[in-house]
Amino acid sequence: IGTVSMFFLSGLNETDKHRITLFLLTLLCYCVILLVNISVIVTIIIDKNLHEAMYILLCTFCMNGLYGTAGFYPKFLWDLLSPVHAISYSGCLVQAQVMYSFACADLSILSVMAYDRYVAICRPLEYHSVMSKQRVIVLACLSWLTPFCVMGINVFLTTRLKLCSPFIARLFCVNWIIVKLACFPSETTISSIVAYIAIVMYVCHGFFIVWSYMYLIKTCVNSIENRAKFMQTCVPHLTSLLVFLVAISFDVLSMRFGSKDLPQTLQNIVAVEFLVIPPLMNPLIYGFKLTKIRNRILGVISLKTK
Numbered sequence: 001i002g003t004v005s006m007f008f009l010s011g012l013n014e015t016d017k018h019r020i021t022l023f024l025l026t027l028l029c030y031c032v033i034l035l036v037n038i039s040v041i042v043t044i045i046i047d048k049n050l051h052e053a054m055y056i057l058l059c060t061f062c063m064n065g066l067y068g069t070a071g072f073y074p075k076f077l078w079d080l081l082s083p084v085h086a087i088s089y090s091g092c093l094v095q096a097q098v099m100y101s102f103a104c105a106d107l108s109i110l111s112v113m114a115y116d117r118y119v120a121i122c123r124p125l126e127y128h129s130v131m132s133k134q135r136v137i138v139l140a141c142l143s144w145l146t147p148f149c150v151m152g153i154n155v156f157l158t159t160r161l162k163l164c165s166p167f168i169a170r171l172f173c174v175n176w177i178i179v180k181l182a183c184f185p186s187e188t189t190i191s192s193i194v195a196y197i198a199i200v201m202y203v204c205h206g207f208f209i210v211w212s213y214m215y216l217i218k219t220c221v222n223s224i225e226n227r228a229k230f231m232q233t234c235v236p237h238l239t240s241l242l243v244f245l246v247a248i249s250f251d252v253l254s255m256r257f258g259s260k261d262l263p264q265t266l267q268n269i270v271a272v273e274f275l276v277i278p279p280l281m282n283p284l285i286y287g288f289k290l291t292k293i294r295n296r297i298l299g300v301i302s303l304k305t306k
Helices: 016-046 053-070 073-081 089-122 124-130 133-159 175-180 185-220 224-257 264-289 291-305
Strands: 006-009 086-088
Touching: 006 089, 016 053, 016 073, 016 264, 016 291, 053 073, 053 089, 053 133, 053 264, 053 291, 086 089, 089 124, 089 133, 089 175, 089 185, 089 224, 089 264, 133 175, 133 185, 175 185, 185 224, 224 264
Parallel strands: none
Antiparallel strands: 006 086
Protein backbone atom coordinates (compact mmCIF):
# COMPACT_ATOMS: atom_id res chain seq x y z
CA ILE A 1 0.00 0.00 0.00
CA GLY A 2 1.25 3.45 -0.91
CA THR A 3 4.38 2.29 -2.76
CA VAL A 4 3.26 3.24 -6.29
CA SER A 5 6.36 4.32 -8.23
CA MET A 6 4.90 4.18 -11.76
CA PHE A 7 1.53 5.01 -13.27
CA PHE A 8 0.09 3.26 -16.33
CA LEU A 9 -2.05 5.35 -18.67
CA SER A 10 -4.81 3.38 -20.37
CA GLY A 11 -6.31 6.14 -22.54
CA LEU A 12 -4.56 4.88 -25.70
CA ASN A 13 -5.56 1.24 -25.42
CA GLU A 14 -8.21 1.47 -28.17
CA THR A 15 -6.04 3.23 -30.77
CA ASP A 16 -3.61 0.46 -31.76
CA LYS A 17 -4.72 0.40 -35.41
CA HIS A 18 -4.32 4.16 -35.92
CA ARG A 19 -1.15 4.94 -33.94
CA ILE A 20 0.97 6.19 -36.87
CA THR A 21 -1.83 8.36 -38.30
CA LEU A 22 -2.53 9.80 -34.85
CA PHE A 23 1.19 10.39 -34.28
CA LEU A 24 1.55 12.34 -37.54
CA LEU A 25 -1.57 14.43 -36.90
CA THR A 26 -0.47 15.18 -33.32
CA LEU A 27 3.04 16.11 -34.45
CA LEU A 28 1.59 18.44 -37.11
CA CYS A 29 -0.75 20.02 -34.56
CA TYR A 30 2.10 20.58 -32.07
CA CYS A 31 4.37 22.06 -34.76
CA VAL A 32 1.62 24.51 -35.80
CA ILE A 33 1.03 25.45 -32.13
CA LEU A 34 4.77 26.12 -31.71
CA LEU A 35 4.94 28.10 -34.96
CA VAL A 36 1.96 30.41 -34.37
CA ASN A 37 2.70 31.08 -30.70
CA ILE A 38 6.42 31.70 -31.21
CA SER A 39 5.64 33.97 -34.19
CA VAL A 40 3.39 36.19 -32.06
CA ILE A 41 5.84 36.19 -29.11
CA VAL A 42 8.87 37.11 -31.26
CA THR A 43 6.88 39.76 -33.16
CA ILE A 44 5.87 41.47 -29.90
CA ILE A 45 9.35 41.25 -28.36
CA ILE A 46 11.29 42.67 -31.33
CA ASP A 47 8.83 45.45 -32.25
CA LYS A 48 9.07 48.29 -29.71
CA ASN A 49 5.78 49.72 -31.01
CA LEU A 50 4.08 46.64 -29.53
CA HIS A 51 5.47 47.14 -26.03
CA GLU A 52 2.04 48.16 -24.74
CA ALA A 53 -0.17 46.59 -22.07
CA MET A 54 -2.44 44.67 -24.44
CA TYR A 55 0.44 43.15 -26.40
CA ILE A 56 2.52 42.33 -23.29
CA LEU A 57 -0.48 40.39 -21.96
CA LEU A 58 -0.91 38.67 -25.33
CA CYS A 59 2.77 37.69 -25.26
CA THR A 60 2.24 36.21 -21.76
CA PHE A 61 -0.84 34.38 -23.07
CA CYS A 62 1.14 32.74 -25.88
CA MET A 63 4.05 31.87 -23.56
CA ASN A 64 1.58 30.17 -21.24
CA GLY A 65 0.22 28.19 -24.21
CA LEU A 66 3.75 26.92 -24.95
CA TYR A 67 4.25 26.05 -21.27
CA GLY A 68 1.01 24.04 -21.03
CA THR A 69 1.38 22.14 -24.30
CA ALA A 70 4.99 21.22 -23.41
CA GLY A 71 3.53 19.26 -20.49
CA PHE A 72 1.45 17.10 -22.82
CA TYR A 73 2.60 16.77 -26.43
CA PRO A 74 6.18 15.37 -26.08
CA LYS A 75 5.01 12.64 -23.66
CA PHE A 76 1.91 11.88 -25.75
CA LEU A 77 3.95 11.59 -28.96
CA TRP A 78 6.34 9.22 -27.16
CA ASP A 79 3.40 7.11 -25.93
CA LEU A 80 2.01 6.83 -29.46
CA LEU A 81 5.24 5.08 -30.54
CA SER A 82 5.69 3.06 -27.35
CA PRO A 83 4.06 -0.31 -26.54
CA VAL A 84 3.86 0.57 -22.83
CA HIS A 85 2.25 3.81 -21.67
CA ALA A 86 3.86 4.46 -18.31
CA ILE A 87 5.03 7.51 -16.41
CA SER A 88 6.99 7.79 -13.17
CA TYR A 89 5.25 8.92 -9.98
CA SER A 90 7.18 12.21 -9.89
CA GLY A 91 6.72 12.71 -13.66
CA CYS A 92 2.98 12.24 -13.25
CA LEU A 93 2.79 14.88 -10.52
CA VAL A 94 4.85 17.32 -12.61
CA GLN A 95 2.54 16.77 -15.60
CA ALA A 96 -0.56 17.33 -13.45
CA GLN A 97 1.01 20.52 -12.07
CA VAL A 98 1.89 21.89 -15.52
CA MET A 99 -1.42 21.05 -17.22
CA TYR A 100 -3.74 22.63 -14.70
CA SER A 101 -1.56 25.58 -13.69
CA PHE A 102 -1.56 26.34 -17.45
CA ALA A 103 -5.36 26.16 -17.62
CA CYS A 104 -5.85 28.37 -14.55
CA ALA A 105 -3.19 30.84 -15.74
CA ASP A 106 -5.08 31.19 -19.05
CA LEU A 107 -8.16 32.29 -17.10
CA SER A 108 -6.09 34.66 -14.95
CA ILE A 109 -4.51 36.28 -18.01
CA LEU A 110 -7.94 36.63 -19.65
CA SER A 111 -9.11 38.40 -16.45
CA VAL A 112 -6.24 40.89 -16.63
CA MET A 113 -6.98 41.40 -20.35
CA ALA A 114 -10.63 42.13 -19.52
CA TYR A 115 -9.54 44.71 -16.92
CA ASP A 116 -7.14 46.25 -19.44
CA ARG A 117 -9.97 46.67 -21.99
CA TYR A 118 -12.28 48.06 -19.30
CA VAL A 119 -9.75 50.78 -18.38
CA ALA A 120 -8.92 51.51 -22.05
CA ILE A 121 -12.56 52.05 -23.08
CA CYS A 122 -14.29 53.23 -19.90
CA ARG A 123 -11.46 55.29 -18.36
CA PRO A 124 -9.30 56.27 -21.36
CA LEU A 125 -7.76 59.39 -19.74
CA GLU A 126 -6.39 57.27 -16.87
CA TYR A 127 -5.28 54.36 -19.03
CA HIS A 128 -1.52 55.03 -19.24
CA SER A 129 -1.22 55.76 -15.51
CA VAL A 130 -3.34 52.77 -14.43
CA MET A 131 -1.90 50.27 -16.93
CA SER A 132 1.74 51.33 -16.89
CA LYS A 133 4.29 48.91 -18.33
CA GLN A 134 5.64 48.03 -14.88
CA ARG A 135 2.17 47.32 -13.46
CA VAL A 136 1.24 45.18 -16.47
CA ILE A 137 4.41 43.10 -16.06
CA VAL A 138 3.61 42.59 -12.35
CA LEU A 139 0.01 41.56 -13.21
CA ALA A 140 1.26 39.21 -15.94
CA CYS A 141 3.69 37.55 -13.50
CA LEU A 142 1.02 37.22 -10.80
CA SER A 143 -1.46 35.76 -13.30
CA TRP A 144 0.99 32.90 -13.87
CA LEU A 145 2.61 32.53 -10.42
CA THR A 146 -0.67 32.45 -8.47
CA PRO A 147 -2.16 29.47 -10.39
CA PHE A 148 1.23 27.76 -10.24
CA CYS A 149 1.28 28.06 -6.44
CA VAL A 150 -2.41 27.08 -6.05
CA MET A 151 -1.91 23.95 -8.16
CA GLY A 152 1.38 23.32 -6.33
CA ILE A 153 -0.50 23.13 -3.01
CA ASN A 154 -2.94 20.64 -4.56
CA VAL A 155 -0.09 18.48 -5.87
CA PHE A 156 1.78 18.67 -2.55
CA LEU A 157 -1.30 17.42 -0.69
CA THR A 158 -1.55 14.57 -3.19
CA THR A 159 1.99 13.42 -2.35
CA ARG A 160 0.83 12.71 1.22
CA LEU A 161 -1.72 10.11 0.10
CA LYS A 162 -1.18 6.35 0.09
CA LEU A 163 -2.27 5.00 -3.30
CA CYS A 164 -3.73 1.56 -4.00
CA SER A 165 -3.65 1.52 -7.80
CA PRO A 166 -1.15 2.59 -10.48
CA PHE A 167 -3.73 2.70 -13.29
CA ILE A 168 -5.03 6.01 -14.72
CA ALA A 169 -7.74 5.77 -17.37
CA ARG A 170 -6.60 8.94 -19.15
CA LEU A 171 -4.11 10.10 -21.78
CA PHE A 172 -2.25 12.14 -19.17
CA CYS A 173 -1.99 12.63 -15.41
CA VAL A 174 -4.69 14.58 -13.62
CA ASN A 175 -4.43 15.45 -9.93
CA TRP A 176 -8.11 14.72 -9.25
CA ILE A 177 -7.75 11.19 -10.71
CA ILE A 178 -4.62 10.50 -8.64
CA VAL A 179 -6.51 11.56 -5.48
CA LYS A 180 -9.27 9.06 -6.35
CA LEU A 181 -6.66 6.26 -6.26
CA ALA A 182 -6.10 6.84 -2.53
CA CYS A 183 -6.40 3.74 -0.32
CA PHE A 184 -8.26 5.64 2.39
CA PRO A 185 -10.90 8.11 1.10
CA SER A 186 -10.97 9.83 4.50
CA GLU A 187 -7.41 11.07 3.83
CA THR A 188 -8.54 12.97 0.71
CA THR A 189 -10.80 15.43 2.58
CA ILE A 190 -8.21 18.25 2.75
CA SER A 191 -7.21 17.71 -0.90
CA SER A 192 -10.86 17.90 -1.97
CA ILE A 193 -11.50 21.08 0.05
CA VAL A 194 -8.43 22.81 -1.46
CA ALA A 195 -9.46 21.64 -4.96
CA TYR A 196 -12.97 23.07 -4.54
CA ILE A 197 -11.56 26.36 -3.19
CA ALA A 198 -9.41 26.57 -6.35
CA ILE A 199 -12.47 25.86 -8.53
CA VAL A 200 -14.51 28.58 -6.79
CA MET A 201 -11.56 30.99 -7.09
CA TYR A 202 -11.33 30.54 -10.86
CA VAL A 203 -15.10 30.51 -11.36
CA CYS A 204 -14.98 33.98 -9.74
CA HIS A 205 -12.39 34.94 -12.38
CA GLY A 206 -14.93 33.89 -15.01
CA PHE A 207 -17.69 35.99 -13.41
CA PHE A 208 -15.33 39.00 -13.25
CA ILE A 209 -14.62 38.67 -16.99
CA VAL A 210 -18.33 38.39 -17.83
CA TRP A 211 -19.13 41.43 -15.64
CA SER A 212 -16.33 43.44 -17.29
CA TYR A 213 -17.61 42.75 -20.80
CA MET A 214 -21.23 43.39 -19.87
CA TYR A 215 -20.14 46.80 -18.58
CA LEU A 216 -18.05 47.36 -21.72
CA ILE A 217 -20.94 46.49 -24.02
CA LYS A 218 -23.21 48.86 -22.08
CA THR A 219 -20.61 51.64 -22.41
CA CYS A 220 -19.95 51.04 -26.11
CA VAL A 221 -23.57 50.92 -27.31
CA ASN A 222 -24.00 54.69 -27.67
CA SER A 223 -20.56 55.57 -29.03
CA ILE A 224 -19.36 54.81 -32.55
CA GLU A 225 -15.72 55.30 -31.51
CA ASN A 226 -16.06 52.92 -28.54
CA ARG A 227 -17.90 50.38 -30.70
CA ALA A 228 -14.96 50.39 -33.11
CA LYS A 229 -12.52 49.90 -30.22
CA PHE A 230 -14.65 47.07 -28.85
CA MET A 231 -14.82 45.24 -32.19
CA GLN A 232 -11.08 45.65 -32.78
CA THR A 233 -9.67 44.66 -29.39
CA CYS A 234 -12.43 43.02 -27.30
CA VAL A 235 -13.85 40.55 -29.81
CA PRO A 236 -10.58 38.53 -29.85
CA HIS A 237 -10.66 38.40 -26.04
CA LEU A 238 -14.28 37.26 -26.00
CA THR A 239 -13.57 34.63 -28.65
CA SER A 240 -10.56 33.34 -26.67
CA LEU A 241 -12.65 33.25 -23.50
CA LEU A 242 -15.47 31.35 -25.18
CA VAL A 243 -13.07 28.83 -26.74
CA PHE A 244 -11.31 28.32 -23.41
CA LEU A 245 -14.47 28.00 -21.30
CA VAL A 246 -16.10 25.50 -23.65
CA ALA A 247 -12.94 23.36 -23.82
CA ILE A 248 -12.17 23.37 -20.08
CA SER A 249 -15.84 22.95 -19.07
CA PHE A 250 -16.17 19.77 -21.13
CA ASP A 251 -13.02 18.39 -19.50
CA VAL A 252 -14.00 19.29 -15.91
CA LEU A 253 -17.58 18.01 -16.32
CA SER A 254 -16.35 14.82 -17.93
CA MET A 255 -13.74 14.25 -15.20
CA ARG A 256 -16.04 15.00 -12.27
CA PHE A 257 -19.40 13.69 -13.50
CA GLY A 258 -18.65 11.82 -16.73
CA SER A 259 -20.01 8.35 -17.26
CA LYS A 260 -17.57 5.46 -17.54
CA ASP A 261 -19.87 4.12 -20.26
CA LEU A 262 -18.70 6.81 -22.70
CA PRO A 263 -16.43 5.43 -25.46
CA GLN A 264 -12.73 5.89 -24.64
CA THR A 265 -12.18 7.80 -27.90
CA LEU A 266 -14.85 10.36 -26.96
CA GLN A 267 -13.38 10.70 -23.46
CA ASN A 268 -9.96 11.33 -25.03
CA ILE A 269 -11.29 14.03 -27.38
CA VAL A 270 -13.00 15.84 -24.49
CA ALA A 271 -9.86 15.53 -22.33
CA VAL A 272 -7.44 17.11 -24.83
CA GLU A 273 -9.68 19.89 -26.18
CA PHE A 274 -8.16 22.54 -23.89
CA LEU A 275 -4.67 21.47 -25.02
CA VAL A 276 -5.47 21.68 -28.73
CA ILE A 277 -8.04 24.38 -29.45
CA PRO A 278 -7.02 27.39 -27.25
CA PRO A 279 -3.21 27.18 -27.85
CA LEU A 280 -3.85 26.82 -31.59
CA MET A 281 -6.71 29.29 -32.03
CA ASN A 282 -5.67 32.15 -29.73
CA PRO A 283 -2.54 33.29 -31.66
CA LEU A 284 -4.45 32.96 -34.94
CA ILE A 285 -7.40 34.98 -33.63
CA TYR A 286 -5.16 37.78 -32.34
CA GLY A 287 -2.82 37.62 -35.31
CA PHE A 288 -5.65 38.19 -37.76
CA LYS A 289 -7.73 40.61 -35.67
CA LEU A 290 -5.15 42.96 -34.11
CA THR A 291 -3.96 45.22 -36.93
CA LYS A 292 -0.46 45.98 -35.61
CA ILE A 293 0.45 42.31 -35.18
CA ARG A 294 -1.12 41.30 -38.51
CA ASN A 295 0.72 44.04 -40.41
CA ARG A 296 4.02 43.25 -38.73
CA ILE A 297 3.81 39.50 -39.46
CA LEU A 298 2.66 40.09 -43.07
CA GLY A 299 5.53 42.58 -43.49
CA VAL A 300 8.09 39.99 -42.38
CA ILE A 301 6.56 37.34 -44.66
CA SER A 302 6.57 39.69 -47.68
CA LEU A 303 10.23 40.57 -47.07
CA LYS A 304 11.21 36.89 -46.97
CA THR A 305 9.34 36.10 -50.20
CA LYS A 306 11.06 38.87 -52.17
